[in-house]
Amino acid sequence: MSNSLNTIDAKQVGKTVLTSGGDLSILHDISLQVGRGESIAIVGSSGSGKSTLLSLLAGLDCPSTGHISLMGQNLDELDEDGRAQVRGQHVGFVFQSFQLLPHLNAIENVMLPLEINGISEAIARKEARIWLEKVGLESRLDHFPKTLSGGEQQRVALARAFINKPAILFADEPTGSLDEASGNRIIELLFELNRENHSTLVLVTHDPALAARCTRQLHLQGGRLV
Numbered sequence: 001m002s003n004s005l006n007t008i009d010a011k012q013v014g015k016t017v018l019t020s021g022g023d024l025s026i027l028h029d030i031s032l033q034v035g036r037g038e039s040i041a042i043v044g045s046s047g048s049g050k051s052t053l054l055s056l057l058a059g060l061d062c063p064s065t066g067h068i069s070l071m072g073q074n075l076d077e078l079d080e081d082g083r084a085q086v087r088g089q090h091v092g093f094v095f096q097s098f099q100l101l102p103h104l105n106a107i108e109n110v111m112l113p114l115e116i117n118g119i120s121e122a123i124a125r126k127e128a129r130i131w132l133e134k135v136g137l138e139s140r141l142d143h144f145p146k147t148l149s150g151g152e153q154q155r156v157a158l159a160r161a162f163i164n165k166p167a168i169l170f171a172d173e174p175t176g177s178l179d180e181a182s183g184n185r186i187i188e189l190l191f192e193l194n195r196e197n198h199s200t201l202v203l204v205t206h207d208p209a210l211a212a213r214c215t216r217q218l219h220l221q222g223g224r225l226v
Contacts, residue, residue, distance in 0.1 A: 013066035092161035151182030
């Protein structure tokens with residue numbers, strides 16, 4: 001049983017994938033615990049396994065060895081539908097590529113997580129408007145992703161990530177494709193919304209300044225925590 005104070009509990013996690021050249025081990029014997037409200041930066045050189053670890057911790061992928069518990073739920077005891085249900089209830093995501101649906105406008109993209117969880121369209125629309133106002137996009141509600149700048153798309157993605165008030169927010173290189181000004185704005189929003197919701201923040205970053213803002217840094221080297 002996971003410690004109730006921990007939102008994430010990973011024990012001796014490993015990940016191996018089959019390639020044309022044989023088995024490739026990406027992660028080795030990773031054990032970590034993340035408490036409620038912590039902000040954690042996963043750092044390391046390219047190819048060290050950062051994004052793979054993030055995917056495993058979020059239940060988007062399954063480890064080859066070891067166990068991961070998310071919000072007290074052992075992910076290895078759940079099928080994909082079960083893991084998706086845990087993510088839908090507790091988790092928000094911010095990806096470098098935004099992952100906005102091109103056929104939905106800004107407010108419809110932000111409404112989506114609530115609608116998936118069975119919230120009525122009227123309530124979902126009202127909440128989405130509130131969150132888009134929080135990220136400074138009240139004048140862009142009806143704009144489709146292709147008409148928004150990169151920074152604006154990332155702010156839509158942030159509003160979508162936070163609309164369910166997730167217990168855990170996972171962010172993979174959230175400022176990687178943005179200019180400095182837009183990136184700084186996103187960083188401020190991440191930590192501001194993180195504090196307001198007392199959410200756990202787990203992010204992958206190459207940015208030392210962003211990593212330094214977190215309460216703790218996890219350094220990966222060659223697929224191992226160092």
